[in-house]
Amino acid sequence: METQSVLSDLNPAQKEAVTTVEGPLLVFAGAGSGKTRVITHRIAYLLYEIGIPPDNILAVTFTNKAAREMQTRLLRLAPPDREASDRSVFFATYHRFCAWLLRAYGQVVGVQKHFTIFDDADSVHLIRQILKSFNLDSGLYRPAAIAAMIDRAKNDLRSPADLQSQADGPVQKAAAKVFPEYDRRLREMNALDFSDLLVFAVKLLDTSPALLRQMQEKFAYILVDEYQDTNIAQYSLLRKLAAHGNLCVVGDDDQAIYSWRGADIRNILSFEKDFPNARVVKLEENYRSTQGILDIAYQVIRHNRDRADKRLQATRHSGQAPMVYTAADGYDEAAFVARQVRELSSEWAYSDMAVFYRMTAQSRLIEEEFLARAIPYVVVSGVGFYERREVKDLLAYLRVIANPADDAAFTRILNVPKRGIGESTAALLRESARSAGCSQLDILARFDSIDVSPAVKKRLHELHDLLTDLRNSSASLSVEEILRRIVSVTDFFAYLEKTDPAGFDERAANVQELYTVAQEFARRSGGSDQTASVTGFVEELSLLTDADRLDPDADRVSLMTLHAAKGLEFSAVFLIGLEEGSLPHASAFESQSELEEERRLCYVGITRAKDRLFLSHACSRRIYGESRDDIRASRFLEEAGLPEGEPARRVSSDPTGSIRSGGSDRIERMALDEETAAYGVSPGDRIRHPVFGAGVLLRISGRAENATAMVRFDRVGKKRLRLANARLSRLDE
């Protein structure tokens, strides 16, 4: 009976993938072929048919979202009495798994228990400081570029010395020079960046054979999702853990789109070589898309040379043919998308539709058009909740509490809220810490011996007391209570009010939201050791992304980059900007392998569509403020055998004039700054202008008296106006 539920409804290939339990297994899971099903059913099979204890199973994913989804779906397969035990199957991202391992055993390789995880912004910030201390011009050597190189080296398990010897070109040389210093400072701060989590986990398992053996025994069965995106460090980790050979990897080389992050497609293509007895199963039955959509996808992807041969077969009826729209320009393209969305909305919910593009900036015209027509949408990703200033500030307090050596966090809160400690004092603390070989917080503890004015000394004293008090009280408080305490003792709300009066409501709401997140964390972890729970909370936040908190129930069209689209599906998909230079991106023109990755991006986009697919491109476009009308259609359209149409005429859009837009909501569109409050209007509003009449406010840019509004008027079309001068009034809806 149980076999029934675990194996029923699986096709033969899926069944083979689920029941081939011993030995290495590579599952090529084409788009829409039931990949997640296979993984979850396989785990269920291991648990309920083979009788493997749940804590012997490790399932590795790339995103928290994927981990969560698998966990939920596994629970649905559980016999009623087994639910509880299923929870001890270890679902984790690589990074979370490594963080777990290092918290428990990291001391062996010099990682302190309460280490902090640096996010990209922290890293870049640190690198900027180092460049400065080396007198390297941060204009010439862009910190983000250096950070990327170092990150890449780590993901390749290359040491600073390796980078040094391979460095070619001035920027790489600079990166090679910064690398060891960057690492040194991280160690000093008891901090690890994202890739360090992997690097040190590998190092730990290398250093301690006993621990490795223990882990191999514990995780006797390992499953890996999205194997095509594995980088060298991750691969190395897997090889060590899965020396027993019970490794099941699931992936699709055609959907490898993260090589620029160090992912190496060869990991999946040479799995059979690396694990000699590997069984290979190909899932080529597609349950998602119509045949017409799959045909186009195949026509595109077959142009890649570096791929395993396979072709998806539709299990669904043929459906409506995909279409290409050749737009006069970007506005026309946006209008086309909006019109179609409106039309399709009689058949599908907005949340069944999505617009994909190559670059984040490409969302803008679509957003404006959707705002103008009151089409509800959500931009997936964008400025994340966890990147918001107020959230990072409060997080920095927690970081200092959990890890007093975290100088980066300390620097962040040193003068936040403003307490009259300026750059010169900050530099002094930095320097003293440097020469004394201790943390800046340690220096603060000895403020008496610091050579500063009495006034500054007093402020340092107060800061020290404040932090000491917080740290002491943290032992007996929940994370939420600690947060509330930080907010109250620093008078945080007053600080928000003062520095950003217009954005106050927004920011205050974010602080509230953070309380809620802390509450939920406490409920989940049911913690005992408080320091551990602060550490745990900070870790959780560091490893979360904004996508983890999007509300899936809201009825909105999703706007996202092609990278963000992987793993999702929609009834109707719009893939816009299919132009040479955009998709494929210009930077890929010179390289065969990069072009192939662009092609895979295109493929990923196409295969997200269940029923309707719209591909569009424009003949003329504004690029970096310059109008260009020599834009050529993407080669991928030609490869797909899709003729471009006659350039469409500019269509003047009919303003719908109705209700407030859907775009703006707390999480995703928080960019409405001071101006919104100052002038009482925000994007999406129906407004009236004394001369031009009624229209829709599309966008606000610039600040203070330079702030300009982009308005689409019903009668006279689009105009830019200075907010300070234009007397815009909001029309009630």
Next chain:
DNA sequence: CCACTGCCGATTTTT
């Protein structure tokens, strides 16, 4: 410590 200005640069960003 801030507000202003002028310059540069501009893919993608699972963690």
Next chain:
DNA sequence: TCGGCAGTGG
């Protein structure tokens, strides 16, 4: 075009 920065001046 536009946003993020470093450098400047009050």
